[in-house]
Structures are given as structure tokens and as C-alpha cells.
Amino acid sequence: MDVYLDPALSSRRTAAGPARELAAFPAREQAFVLHWGAVIARDNAELAYQFTAFAPRGLRLMDLAGMESWLLYAMDLYDKKGQTPAIRAFQDVEGFAANMQERLAGIVLEDVAGVLERFVCGLNGRTLGIAVGQRCYTDTETIFLPPVVGRLPDKEANFRLYKAMAVHQWAQGWYGTWRGGALLDAFERNAPPPAALDLFHALETARLDACIERDFPGLHRDMCALREALDAEAQHADWRALVARLRAPGAGVLDTLELWASLLGRPAPPCCYRGELLPEAVRARMDIRAALDRDRFRIALARLVEDQDGRPPGEETPEAETLPETASRIAVRAKEDPDSPDGLSYDLFLDGKPVAPPEDALSTMESIIQDLGEIPPEYLVAAGPGLYKRALGVEGKDAESAWAGTYHEEGAFAYDEWDHSRQHHRKGWCILREHEVKPAGLTFYHATLRKYGGLIKSLRRTFEVLRGEDRILKRQPYGEDVDIDALVEAYADARVGLEMGERLFTRRQQDERNIAVMLMVDMSGSTKGWINEAEREALILLSEALDTLGDRFAIYGFSGWTRKRCEAFPIKRFAEPYDDLAKGRICGIEPRDYTRMGAPIRHLSRLLRAEDARIKLLITLSDGKPDDYDPQYRGEYGIEDTRQALFEARLDGIHPFCITIDEQGPEYLPHMYGAANYTLVADVARLPAKVSDIYRRLTS
């Protein structure tokens, strides 16, 4: 214990106390604490101390499985929020033990967010995001839900509660709680105190619930069951009578407002899925969206006008944001539509004729109607070239601008990482971004072609043989044409009294090489110098060969510097041709930082997974074992994480393979890639020649 706690101990704080307490427990419990203490110490010695100090108390309250979930919970907090919340979690062992049941039956939002997001998207209306929030509310674009729900005894019921919360917030958008801004205006004139806001929300909930009851009987049943179980006093008869007029079809948010004004002062009955209303958040979001939607809609109108006229409108006024002369040509007309919440839908007319707007314009239109309840007349004007330009500027955000701060995680991909000592994934632990490689001149490319001229020719020849072509299969039982040789033979057989063969046809068979290969190139700092040069040469030779062969391939470089800065460098994507730009990028490959391999492997296997191919290969060109600046990743942790990432790739039907120049490779590569899935090219100079050869062997 002293060993792993050493950095956290001082003259006033020794390991003696926890050790004495722990000695009272059986050996199995002792071993458990010592083992996990050492594991945690690898991350943070202070936390290990806290764990060890509170473990005896925990052991009195929970079994070992409970202990494990307690410490993993605390460590997750540490990963996400830092040391202080984790220490607090360790110290609150009693609280954790008391909530154990809840935690075991509870559901974590992360696990169900995907299902909920799709569910809400299927319901209708705009696509809403799902995110963790301290409070449960919506800003009309994102639904914020608590991180864990465990109020009910089993997981299924807790999921239903999540679903009800999400549906309630979705309903605010769809059934028009915020529509037209009437409610927001009322609140802004006269900011209601929290209790009054709560009462309004309760009334509005009654209205929304009635809408849901009419349109989604199944959902309504679930929601009633939840209220029955959780809200003891919810369905008072007099409350039901109060809200009766809100439950009538056709009741709107204005009716709720009116009723609210007459009931002010009453307490709001509880409701388990209601959450809160945050008018300020909604206002901010709606203002941004209104401007964006208006511009988008006007741009879509400009496109329609262009289609109609055969030329872009407003060429003579290049700076104009709108073209007022188009306003008289555009109109919308409402028509009845029982499937929309207002019973109305809108058709767009240009020059008196109905036009069908493209899909994206349609969803903009729907979004405007959802927010405003109509398409305001001032929207009905085509965008001028000035607006076009501005919109292009707004939407042209790229990874570079998100890059501005490392902790700004927009435009980046988050990947899990495997922590072998915890035997758990750290969720969303690594942040990976794609970066451009600046293409260099083609001097290096041409030099390589000259240097390996002979080799390239022979490579092309060998690869051409592999190319999928029609083969004629002879002596088939069924086929397009009669196989004359077989027929003559069979006829002769028949004449001498033997049985006549049945395989008398030829059939053409197409052998398609349906292969997609992803080349993952180590761009870590250690490749500097001739290794980098050999890598680039190898890539050029292999690309030439693959180009002949017609296999789909992509090349990505990777590098990393701690978990917040994993990087992938697209050199040639699957969809891009192997042209001068790709060649230039190969020439421009430069050594960067470290080799944090897990996240790039997960990223590239995700890209590879999207390819439709029978065989998917992930070939890594590397010069050493996984490594990072962050000392934790070094050694076993990195190897285990890489192994796990490759294992996940294999589950997706991807075959990983590694070509390394590290002579120590055989010590760890069999563990990571499997015994037969790597090759060591000890002589770097021979790498370029060998790589293509290895590829040919792999795929034929």
C-alpha cells in the first residue's frame, strides 16, 4: 500500500490508518482494495488514497460488485470532470451505497441517447438533439435530459421515463408551446416568478398530454402509468376539471395563458416527466434560428426563380440582400392537412403556378411554420447575390476554425478508449480531428518513379494478373454456350455405349475484386528522416500498383499528442481519385508527434465500415509500438487499447494487418494483431519494394 500511495502521503498522512482498518477484512477483500488502489494510483495517487481510506467503510455497506461500480463511477467522474468531484464521490460512499439499487436499475442517458434521438426524429418535425443537462428542458433544438434516471425499480421503466421526458419536450415544439412567440412575449412583459412559471407549465402539460393522447395512444398509456407510479397526488379530480378546456381539440397555448392568469397562486401538481421551462434559452435559440431560416428560405426561393427563368436573378445588383421585384411573383397558400398539428399545410406558388421546393427547402419551410405558425409575407422574397455570399461565409466553417482552442470540441470526433486496468471503456475519451496535408511538389514522386522504374513495371504486371476479369468456365452443367469439346467427347462416349456426360456448357464468370483497403501511415516524430522517406516511397509504389489493380483504397496518416489531440490526415480518401493532388499529399507527409493508435484505428475503421466491399483491409505502416507524450499511454495501456480497437474493427468485418520496421515488433504485435497478421521488414531500405509484395500476398 505504501508503495502506490507514496506520492500522496506526507508526514501528517500515513497509510497506517486505512491499513489497520483493512486488516480486519478477509484476504479476498484486502486483495480487492490493494489491486484497485494500485490501478487508480496509475491515474492519480490522491484518488488512490481517498479510495483506500474510504474502502473499509464501503466494504461494510456493499459487496465487491457494488464496490467496483462505486469506484468506476468515481473514476468516470475523474475522467470527465477532474479530481475534486471524484474525491467527493469517494467520500460519499454512504450515499452511493444507499442509491445502489437505483444505480443498478437506473439508465444512463449516454446508453439510450441514440434510440431517443431516432425516436424523436421519427415522431415528426425538426430533428432534435439529445444532450445531458443539469436541468430537464428544451431550447427547441436540443432536448436536455438528466444524465441518469433511476427513479423506478427496473431499467425498462426508467427508459420509459426518459422517453416520456423527451416526448414532452418534443411536444412543446410540435404542438406549439412556443409558436409565434406569443408566450415568450407574455413572459417578457411580465416575468413570472418560479412558482407561477411552474403552474403555467403544469397547465400546458395538461394541454400537450391531451394532444399526445389523441395522436399517440400508446405513448399516452405509458405516460399515465408513469404518473400513477411516481406522482402520488397528480390526478386530483378538481385539477382534471380545471384543465378540461385545455384538453379539448383545438386548444392552443393562448388558452393555457388565459386559464393561467385566472389560476395564479395555486400550487402546481407534480409531474415526473415535466422538467422545466426556460424561456430565455428558447428565445435565444429561436432568434438565431429565425434569422438563419429566413435567409435559407430566401436562398431557396432564389434557386426556384433561377430554375424558372433559366438565369440567376439579380445579376445587375450584386450586393443586394433581397430582390424586392420578386416578391410579387411568390405566394404561399394554406390548405387543410389533417396530419399537421394545426390542421394546415402550405403550398408554394411562383408566377401563379404551384412549385415543388427541393427537400432541404421543404424542411426549412416546415421549421419556419413550426416556429411562427405561418410563412410571414416578408419572407416571400428571393435572396440577392449579397445574401448568397454572406450565407456561404457563415456555413463555410471547417475543422481549422474549431481548432482554435484545443478544448473546443466542435468539428471533432470523440472516441472511446480502452483502459485495460479497469477493464472498461473511457467514454468519449479521445478527441480526433482530421487535418489537411499540404501537398508538396511532385519532385519526390518523379524521383521515386525513376528510382524504382523497373520494379514498378514488374509490379504492374503482377498486379494486372490479379485484376478481376471474366473467366470462361468450361464443362459446366448449365451455361450460356455449348462447350464443343465437352460435347464431342460426350457424343463419343454415347456412341461407345457409355453414359453421356452432363457438363456440356461454358459459363462466363466475373471475378470481381471487391476490396477496399485503408492504409494507415504512422506520422509520429520517430519516423523522421529516412523512415519517413521509405514510407513515402512505399506508398507511391503501392498506390501505383493499387491503381492498376483497381482496388479501392484510401491513405490516412495519423499522429497524436495526448488524448485531446489525436489527428488523422487524409492523404487520399476513398472517393478521391489517385491524381496529382493525392500524389502531392503523399510527397508532403511529414513526421509529427506521437503514436496514440487507438483513436485513429477507431476513426479509420469507422470510415472503412461505410465502404461497401466484400473484403475490408486496414493496413498499418508503423515504426514502433503505441506511445504518447502522456506517460499513462506508454507501455501496456497503449498496447491493450490498440488491441481492443483492432478487436472492435474485426467485429465489423475488417481485417487488420500491420507492416512494421520495429525489430522488437514480434514481442507485442502478435498480441495486438494476431500471430499471422503482421510482417516485419527489418531493412528499411527494402520497405518500398516489400510493401506491394505483401499486399499482393494478402489479397490473392
Added chain:
Amino acid sequence: MQQHELRVLRPEEYFIDVEPYYEPVADEVTVFEAAYANGLPILLKGPTGCGKTRFMEYMAWRLKRPLITVSCHDDLTSSDLVGRFLVKGGETVWVDGPLARAVRAGGICYLDEVVEARKDTTVVIHPLADDRRVLPIEKLGELLEAPTEFCLAMSYNPGYQSVLKDLKQSTRQRFVALEFSYPAAALEQTIVERESGIDPALARQLVKFAHMTRNLKGQGLDEGASTRLLVHAAKLIHSGVAPVVACRSAIAQALTDDADMLSAVNELSASLF
């Protein structure tokens, strides 16, 4: 159930005697008849299960011509369409393929999902699909001239095929194209009712459910639930299966294998019934 005597038919004798149930969505019947009268080939575009094949059956019934359907697959060769030599008792015998038979009989040849066929296969229909209207039978050294009654039609789903399987311009520009999509909600409800016999309220909910899955197209689903799937589910419901179970087995499982998507789709159906 009524006992049917199994009929064995030669393809060119496959006349449709009973009017198939078909609800016209727009002017497709008029356009088809006009194209047929002018000897123009027809291309039906649209997602799976929206009624393309049923439309062909209906038109074959209206025009009183035999319908010869060829389901195209990626191993379909030109001899599978045109014909081949077979060996019988030491002699080679020519056997017409379905396309040649349709031409000879003056029937309607319907190539279903034509992009699935190999590229060289689609080329043999070119001379048939322009004003020449002849089918060259290379191996016999013959040209088969199509009678006026003959009609070539094919279907094609622009939605999900990969770029590799796009229809060649030289092929598609020979055809009169009819676009199909899912019918409007009210019409789709009528279709589901008529095909399965369930009551209007349930049919309405089913159509609503289909729209929900269509909202998910592009968010993880390649296609939303087709009218055909709705009819399947409705038939199950009509036979006494609970609606949620019917939607799960006839629709959700048919749409996707993705676990998250499956549970989302199942939640959607559960919210309606």
C-alpha cells in the same frame, strides 16, 4: 380456404384475367397507354414496395397482353434474356429466353430492378428500345422483329443503389419514365384497408407509422416502410396479431438490423397503438 387447381403456364400464356387492385396515383395509366400505343418502352422509377409491379399487372390486364417478368440479378447474362443452345440427345437445340418469347408472343416484358443486371445485359435491349424495335439473336444470326403489341418495361429504384449501379445514359434515354412514390396518406390508407380488410382507424395509424419511419430516412434508415410492408403488417393484424407485434415483425425487422434503430422504430409503433 378454397382449393385451387395448380395451373402450369408457359410464360406467354400468362394472361391476367381478374382485375388486379390498383389505385392510380396520378396520370400514370394514361401515359402508359399512350406510350404503349406509340411503341415506346417504359421505365418505372420509384422506391421498393410502392406499387410498380402491381401497376404492371394492372396494365397487362387492361391491355389484355401476357406479362413476362424477369427479376434481374447481378449474374443475369444476355443469354438468360435472349436464349441459348441446349443439348438434347446429342443435338443442340435453341431455346428462347424470356425476352425473345415475349417478343414472339407480342407480350409485355417487364425487367424488374434492371440495374442489378450486368452492364452487357442492358445493352441487348437497346435495339428493342428504340424505333428499330428488333431483337438481335446473335447466336442464331437472326433479327427478331417485334410486333406492335410487344411492350418493353423496366423498373429501377434510384434511391439505394450505389454509384456503381447507376443506369447508363444510353439506356435510360430510350425510355418514357414514370415516377412512382408512396401514395398520399388518405390513398395509402384506402389501399391498406382494401388489401388487408382491417378497419379504417387501424389503417390510419399504420400509415402514420409509415410516415414516421419515412422521417427517419437518411437518419440511419435507407428507406422508410413501403406500402407493401404496411399491407403485410395489416394482414397480420387482420389475422389477430397484436398491432405492435405485427409492426415489429412485418415492418421494423424488415427495415433494419441496427439495434438502436430497431428499438427506436419499435418505440414509435408502440406509441401509436
